[in-house]
Amino acid sequence: MFTKILIANRGEIACRVAATARRLGIKTVAVYSDADARAKHVAACDESVHIGGSAPRDSYLRWERIIEAAKATGAQAIHPGYGFLSENEAFANACAEAGLVFIGPPASAILAMGLKAESKQLMEKAGVPLVPGYHGSDQDPVMLKHEADRIGYPVLIKASAGGGGKGMRAVYKPEEFADALASCQREARNSFGSDAVLIEKYVQRPRHIEIQVFGDTQGNCVYLFERDCSVQRRHQKVLEEAPAPGMTPEMRQQMGLAAVAAAKAVNYVGAGTVEFIVEQPPEGGMRFYFMEMNTRLQVEHPVTEAITGLDLVEWQLRVAAGQPLPLTQEQLHFSGHAIEARICAENPDKQFLPATGSLQVYRKPTHVAFERGAVRFDDGVREGDAISPFYDSMVAKLIVHGATREEALAKLDAALAETRIVGLATNVQFLRHVVASRSFAQADLDTALIPREAEVLFDQDRVGRDTAVAAAVAQTLLAERALQGSDPFSRRDGFRSHGVTQRRFDFEYRGEAVQARLSYGRAGALTLAVGETEGPLLIEPVADGSRFDLQYAGRRELVQTWAVAETVHVFTARGATQIVEVDVLAHAGETAAEGGRLTAPMPGKVVSFAVKAGDAVKKGQALAVMEAMKMEHTIAAPADGTVAELLYAPGDQVTEGAELLKLAAA
Template sequence: MFKKILIANRGEIACRVAATARRMAVRTVAVYSDADAHANHVRACEESVHIGGSAPKDSYLRWEKILAAAKATGAEAVHPGYGFLSENEEFAQACADAGLAFIGPPPSAIKAMGLKAESKQLMEKAGVPLVPGYHGSDQHPELLQREADRIGYPVLIKASAGGGGKGMRVVEKKGDFAAALASCQREAINSFGDDAVLIERYVQRPRHIEIQVFGDTQGHYVYLFERDCSVQRRHQKVLEEAPAPGMTEAMRKQMGEAAVAAARAVNYVGAGTVEFIVEQRDDGHMNFFFMEMNTRLQVEHPVTEAITGLDLVEWQLRVAAGESLPLKQEQLQIHGHAIEARICAENPDNNFLPATGTLHVYRKPAQHTAFQRSRVRIDDGVREGGVISPFYDSMIAKLIVHGSTREEALARLDQALAQTHIVGVATNVQFLCGILRTDSFAHAKLDTALIERERDVLFDREPLGLPLAAAASIARTLLAEAATATADPFSRRDGWQVQGVTVRPFEFEFRSETKTAELRYLHDGALSLKVGDVAGPLEIGSFPSGEIELQFNGQRHTLNVYEDPSAVHVFAADGATKITTVDRLAHAGDTHAEGGRLTAPMPGKVASFAVRAGDKVSRGQPLAVMEAMKMEHTITAPSDGTVEELLFAPGDQVAEGAELLRLAGAAPAT
């Protein structure tokens, strides 16, 4: 076994690899960028080496610096994690040339599976089922258009060198193909340095089911069962579970053996994932087709660990060190059910735009037992007070639960998400809670359109409501005042009086509307609250843990309430919300924003402008494309107008709220 390895990655996967290495008495070396100088993964390793600037191209993609760090620290092997250089055959070969073990497959396997078109040709020879499509090398736009017309719409355009939903577009009709192709190629060249694409039939009611495979240097292979990753947004996974609901033993064996055949075809070594798209027919039968093979450890590997009781990183280290696979196929078993939720810094109600900022509050549910088969497990690389920057992926953490049945795992995940409190950065936590409670997910009616199908109950939802939010905010105010009150009753701010009733007004901003509340201090010390049409006694208490006990409107609640510079954040068992106390004196000098301004919805880079100064535009017309956290975002015209001025150039980095361009004659931007 290795004595020391270098982890060529950051964030939660670097922390994850370091945890297994520590358990195996293998020393670890971290590499870090300027932005990650104080990151958790640096603390998780015994040694660390600075390798460059904050942008990945200046640090985590500079493999010559990574190899120099490995040599300087005496590391014997390099673990690439996932993302960055994990599927770069040149990096894998450079490790070998430098005398370092690459904890992953051989460069030839990465190359064979890295280009989707070529890999599908290889899979066809190996007898692995394929989706009808075009996987050729001729990339002329007119040819691609003809191929799409031949296949029949809807079609899926997919970057040949891509992954993670980048460089991927669904095209519903012929007239939309050219624009979608150009956007897909632009995103592909920016993300992977290769704009080649493939065209496939877009499978209706598809499920995304993948098989975890492992191979060793002695030619042994196993499959560690399947994961269902059908719940996706923008072609990126949101929730993953194992085993796949509704999977029969016969189909599991058929898919597992097909995945092993795919691995054998490229002499695969180490951990890999063969991804299949599964077509659900009306008669209940399911057909599966090869999509791609990810030649690395997957983000969702913890659900496989949970149902098998195995540590896949340990398997990676042992296989890379030349050992045989620890178990044979007949020794592998499934125990219970596991679900993983990806907690991301993003705003689901605003097209999942990524968010940045400081984690003012980051509270997690308690973890239980060893991580291989824990009831609740959190994989993360952040801590309270840390910063979510625009340079890397938006994922904050992975929350993994395990239960004896799917229903038990589902209930446990719902509870754990409710105990996850994040303030300072917009997240998808409440959105995830909403998915769990949909009829589709609860009853395992899974396909990649689940989120769109349940749109009405998933977006713009308010789980707690104004009365509870206002009562919680007022309770926090009163408890804070009581904590600082003096013994002199006449200097108290809690409404104490000798007789009569005192009314104290509060004004709030809640879901973009101004709301009022009246708190009444009764002569006997009791409180009464009126919020809109809801009125009644208010009783407040607190626990040493900081939780607030509140009774109002005939219900008792135990809440966690936090305040940041922008709002009061309320967390309850049924969900979370935020509310802002309005200070009229503070807003007395505010003026309305001028019309015609278009601003960046998040920090990032200007990828391109679709217009020039002087162009006339129509409402909804694309004006500019921004890149942030590895994704493209299109800014459109809020109304008809004329482009007055472009304020940045393609390639410029901009802050959230920066004015990108001005439109003359446009309505005020909102």
């Protein structure tokens, strides 16, 4: 076994690998960029080496610097994690040439499976079922359009060297093909350095089910059952679970053997995932087709660990050190059900727009080191850390395990309800909505679950106006109580020598102005009026001092709040929301904001403009494309108008809030 390894990654996966290495007595070396100088993964390792600037191309993708760091620190092997260089055959070869063990498959296997078209041809020879499509080398747009017409719409355009949903577009009509192809190729070129694509039949009501495989240098290969990853947004996974609901033992074995055949076709070694698209025809049953193979550890590997009780990173280290697989196929078993939720810095209600900022409050649910039945929280951040635009938007992974799927669902919702993040937008409440949705709760799964359940997933606020206002008023009163001490004449909720006193509060809640009036009665009695709702307000801090018991409008709830500037963040068992305190005097005399401004919703790069100065545009028309956090985002016209001026050029880096173009009203 190795005595020291270098982890060529960052964030939660670097922390995850370091934890297993520490348990096995293996020393670890971290690498870090300028942006990650004080990152959690740096502190999690025994040594650390600075490798360059904040952008991945200046640090985590500079494999020559990583190899230099490994040699300088005496590391014997390099664990690539996932993303970055994990599926780069040149890096794997460079490690071997430098006398370092690459903790992953052979470069030949990475190359064979890294190009989707070539891998499909290999799978066809190995007898693995394939989706009808075109996987050839001719990339002429006219020819690709002809192939799409031949296959029949809808079709899926996929970057041949792609992954993670990047460089992928579904096309439903022939006239949409050219624009979708251009966008797909542009994103593929930016993400993978190649704009080659393949065309496949777009399977209706598909499920995304993947098989975890493991091979060793002795020629053994096993499958560690399946994971269902059907719940996706923008072709990227949101929730993953194991085992797949509705999977029969017969189909599990068929898919497992097909996955092993795929791995053996390229002499696979180490951890890998064979991804299948599973068709659910109206007549019933399921048919599966090979989609791709990820030649690395997957983000969702913890759900497999949960149901099998195994440490897959330990398996990776043992196999890379030349040891045989710890178990045979016959010795592998699973129990219970596990679900993983990806907590991301993004705003689901704004088309999952990535968010940046600092984790001003970051409180995790109650959890322990992973044991079967426990709640597990994998992350690479701490309270106060910044989420930058340079890397992926994922903040953490929440994993739960239960005896049944229903038990796992209940644990997941309870853990999400305990998660507290303030400082930037996240998808925590959205995840709770998905878990509670009819489709997910009843395991009616396919990759269109999110758009199908949109009505109950987006623009939801389970807290409600009255509770939000009452909580914000309570936050103010408790803060004043803490400042004013115990003098009864100075306390606003205490002794009064005369009758009732009133106090006005102004708020903005979900874009609407709300006014509340608080009446102080004798002996500290409080009455709150919010719109048509009026009633007693009772506030009682609980023992830990961070929460309070709130009674108002017929509800009694345990509430936790944080005030950041004018915004009060409210957390209850039902959900979380924000409400803005408005200082009427401070805002008196202000005029409406200048119209006609189109600004960057996040820091990033301008990819292209779809208009030029003088063009007339309609509300909702695409005006520009930006790239941030590895994804493209379209900026649309908020109203009819005329483009007055473009303020940037394609390729320019812009800050959040930068005005991209001027739009004159129609």
